[in-house]
Amino acid sequence: xxxxxxxxxxxxxxxxxxxxxxxxxxxxxxxxxxxxxxxxxxxxxxxxxxxxxxxxxxxxxxxxxxxxxxxxxxxxxxxxxxxxxxxxxxxxxxxxxxxxxxxxxxxxxxxxxxxxxxxxxxxxxxxxxxxxxxxxxxxxxxxxxxxxxxxxxxxxxxxxxxxxxxxxxxxxxxxxxxxxxxxxxxxxxxxxxxxxxxxxxxxxxxxxxxxxxxxxxxxxxxxxxxxxxxxxxxxxxxxxxxxxxxxxxxxxxxxxxxxxxxxxxxxxxxxxxxxxxxxxxxxxxxxxxxxxxxxxxxxxxxxxxxxxxxxxxxxxxxxxxxxxxxxxxxxxxxxxxxxxxxxxxxxxxxxxxxxxxxxxxxxxxxxxxxxxxxxxxxxxxxxxxxxxxxxxxxxxxxxxxxxxxxxxxxxxxxxxxxxxxxxxxxxxxxxxxxxxxxxxxxxxxxxxxxxxxxxxxxxxxxxxxxxxxxxxxxxxxxxxxxxxxxxxxxxxxxxxxxxxxxxxxxxxxxxxxxxxxxxxxxxxxxxxxxxxxxxxxxxxxxxxxxxxxxxxxxxxxxxxxxxxxxxxxxxxxxxxxxxxxxxxxxxxxxxxxxxxxxxxxxxxxxxxxxxxxxxxxxxxxxxxxxxxxxxxxxxxxxxxxxxxxxxxxxxxxxxxxxxxxxxxxxxxxxxxxxxxxxxxxxxxxxxxxxxxxxxxxxxxxxxxxxxxxxxxxxxxxxxxxx
Numbered sequence: 226x227x228x229x230x231x232x233x234x235x236x237x238x239x240x241x242x243x244x245x246x247x248x249x250x251x252x253x254x255x256x257x258x259x260x261x262x263x264x265x266x267x268x269x270x271x272x273x274x275x276x277x278x279x280x281x282x283x284x285x286x287x288x289x290x291x292x293x294x295x296x297x298x299x300x301x302x303x304x305x306x307x308x309x310x311x312x313x314x315x316x317x318x319x320x321x322x323x324x325x326x327x328x329x330x331x332x333x334x335x336x337x338x339x340x341x342x343x344x345x346x347x348x349x350x351x352x353x354x355x356x357x358x359x360x361x362x363x364x365x366x367x368x369x370x371x372x373x374x375x376x377x378x379x380x381x382x383x384x385x386x387x388x389x390x391x392x393x394x395x396x397x398x399x400x401x402x403x404x405x406x407x408x409x410x411x412x413x414x415x416x417x418x419x420x421x422x423x424x425x426x427x428x429x430x431x432x433x434x435x436x437x438x439x440x441x442x443x444x445x446x447x448x449x450x451x452x453x454x455x456x457x458x459x460x461x462x463x464x465x466x467x468x469x470x471x472x473x474x475x476x477x478x479x480x481x482x483x484x485x486x487x488x489x490x491x492x493x494x495x496x497x498x499x500x501x502x503x504x505x506x507x508x509x510x511x512x513x514x515x516x517x518x519x520x521x522x523x524x525x526x527x528x529x530x531x532x533x534x535x536x537x538x539x540x541x542x543x544x545x546x547x548x549x550x551x552x553x554x555x556x557x558x559x560x561x562x563x564x565x566x567x568x569x570x571x572x573x574x575x576x577x578x579x580x581x582x583x584x585x586x587x588x589x590x591x592x593x594x595x596x597x598x599x600x601x602x603x604x605x606x607x608x609x610x611x612x613x614x615x616x617x618x619x620x621x622x623x624x625x626x627x628x629x630x631x632x633x634x635x636x637x638x639x640x641x642x643x644x645x646x647x648x649x650x651x652x653x654x655x656x657x658x659x660x661x662x663x664x665x666x667x668x669x670x671x672x673x674x675x676x677x678x679x680x681x682x683x684x685x686x687x688x689x690x691x692x693x694x695x696x697x698x699x700x701x702x703x704x705x706x707x708x709x710x711x712x713x714x715x716x717x718x719x720x721x722x723x724x725x726x727x728x729x730x731x732x733x734x735x736x737x738x739x740x741x742x743x744x745x746x747x748x749x750x751x752x753x754x755x756x757x758x759x760x761x762x763x764x765x766x767x768x769x770x771x772x773x774x775x776x777x778x779x780x781x782x783x784x785x786x787x788x789x790x791x792x793x794x795x796x797x798x799x800x801x802x803x804x805x806x807x808x809x810x811x812x813x814x815x816x817x818x819x820x821x822x823x824x825x826x827x828x829x830x831x832x833x834x835x836x837x838x839x840x841x842x843x844x845x846x847x848x849x850x851x852x853x854x855x856x857x858x859x860x861x862x863x864x865x866x867x868x869x870x871x872x873x874x875x876x877x878x879x880x881x882x883x884x885x886x887x888x889x890x891x892x893x894x895x896x897x898x899x900x901x902x903x904x905x906x907x908x909x910x911x912x913x914x915x916x917x918x919x920x921x922x923x924x925x926x927x928x929x930x931x932x933x934x935x936x937x938x939x940x941x942x943x944x945x946x947x
Contacts, residue, residue: 256355270332312621321358322354417726548570566671586600666686677768685721850896
């Protein structure tokens with residue numbers, strides 16, 4: 226049975242269709258918005274693997290290049306490993322749906338989202354999240370949904386739902402919002418230093434459309450009427466819970482009130498687990514996993530109780546307190562810029578590197594190929610949390626955290642016309658106990674300043690947490706790793722003193738009101754301003770000069786019709802120039818030539834050559850010319866690279882010249898003066914004009930041709946051009 230539900234969203238038709246495609250999946254839905262179409266298919270194993278104690282969910286978003294009428298590049302001409310855009314879109318779908326599965330559901334589940342048609346105007350990522358939720362709703366897979374996801378922009382003060390790419394270019398914010406019909410569950414985005422009030426207004430605006438989309442999905446599921454699978458929730462013996470509480474509860478409560486370093490807390494908490502294991506090994510020999518789950522719940526309740534009842538946190542701070550911060554710059558002598566930012570037990574060592582136009586990243590996908598001149602990469606080695614781990618390709622978490630930090634800084638990077646460098650920032654997390662992505666933002670600002678990059682304003686970031694039990698609410702500034710793990714919210718906000726530049730929020734529970742979010746934003750602002758003040762004590766603005774190891778960029782403008790001459794046939798001229806000078810040279814279509822070189826001498830050689838090769842001939846100017854060709858009537862000489870003119874035999878000398886070869890030979894260098902450029906662009910040159918007695922050379926050159934011929938005949942010569 227094919228079922229379709231359609232609504233109007235932002236003046237365009239948004240439709241859900243099921244029962245037509247991918248019918249062997251547990252659930253599948255095709256979403257269409259304008260001419261962009263996204264298919265989500267869900268399959269879940271019938272049973273959980275034996276001993277499975279976590280939910281193995283895989284969410285994959287893929288873009289088919291055929292959707293935009295393109296053929297993939299590369300040798301194989303087919304889609305390969307996911308692009309960074311596809312990884313980030315997968316995360317935007319995964320994060321809102323993951324908390325909506327039942328706690329005791331451990332069956333391996335796969336959600337595949339594929340873009341099959343792209344109108345090149347709307348990003349398909351938010352459509353993919355709606356399709357994934359709808360596919361889960363019409364399947365038999367347990368899912369406490371629906372959720373929906375939209376993008377919010379603002380142009381000329383007016384909010385827009387699911388803006389087009391062209392509208393986003395003019396928008397001062399780009400916010401992806403996901404939620405249920407009564408709550409926001411995820412936020413991700415960037416903005417141009419907007420206020421907290423504007424941020425909240427954008428979320429409220431987006432939630433109105435989310436409620437409509439959720440209602441439509443519910444109607445779709447009700448029409449399909451597919452029963453959900455039964456979940457067997459294991460019964461936990463009350464005696465086991467009582468035995469564990471007797472052994473561990475008081476110790477875990479005491480630990481939650483004791484100020485300890487991360488490693489010490491982990492060791493002492495681990496000792497409690499070991500003690501309980503040993504004490505109950507004989508009585509409950511097959512229940513180790515269940516015992517650990519119960520201890521974890523007790524640990525969670527103890528921490529949350531201490532925060533809610535005592536307003537104290539694991540490290541002894543109050544709810545609004547920020548951990549101690551230390552900043553250093555210029556640690557690494559050969560990098561262009563470097564900074565070490567340490568906040569509590571979180572530490573980022575970040576470098577900034579300046580490159581040229583040739584270093585820009587090329588972006589290819591559904592949209593036309595573009596380039597990116599500011600890149601931020603984030604690395605999270607396992608030693609940063611005291612673990613041994615396998616190193617491989619960059620993980621989704623690293624890509625996501627790096628993207629958030631990049632978005633935090635990108636709108637503060639100076640325009641290319643002001644600072645024509647390609648910029649790469651790399652953050653290596655050396656220690657981690659809470660919000661390493663926000664530490665990256667702070668370290669990134671300092672490293673960019675150290676490199677001499679004129680950021681419009683410094684940027685800092687902070688992670689906020691939440692503990693909520695009924696009416697009791699505690700909002701936490703600068704959360705620890707355990708407060709993130711055991712709490713109800715992870716809300717990261719980055720920005721300047723003027724406003725917010727990026728944000729990311731994940732909520733683990735339902736029922737967070739906009740009032741709580743408003744309070745969290747205000748508290749985050751206070752924390753951000755405090756961090757900015759601490760950072761300014763180390764370096765408050767960019768250095769006045771670049772590192773001695775950074776390339777110096779100089780630009781010259783050449784006529785567009787001279788670009789070909791500078792490049793030369795097959796790039797011969799420009800390759801030779803790069804080889805001779807040691808500089809890097811980039812030529813834009815508008816005639817802007819950028820020369821990059823660490824050594825001043827290299828740049829000077831390149832610039833001088835470029836000026837020679839692209840110089841326009843100037844009437845009245847004297848040139849040192851090379852004889853390139855000898856004819857009966859005169860000599861053709863090169864006055865500028867690729868620019869030749871004629872020195873007529875009558876203009877070679879003040880005295881009569883019988884044969885051109887009597888005065889000049891091929892390869893000779895002579896001084897000539899450009900007398901005029903005729904209507905066809907031919908250069909008329911004179912050596913005679915530079916010699917004593919040659920003052921009338923121009924007058925003679927301008928005489929009518931017949932008069933000159935008669936004069937030559939009278940002197941016994943003829944017009945040698947005949």
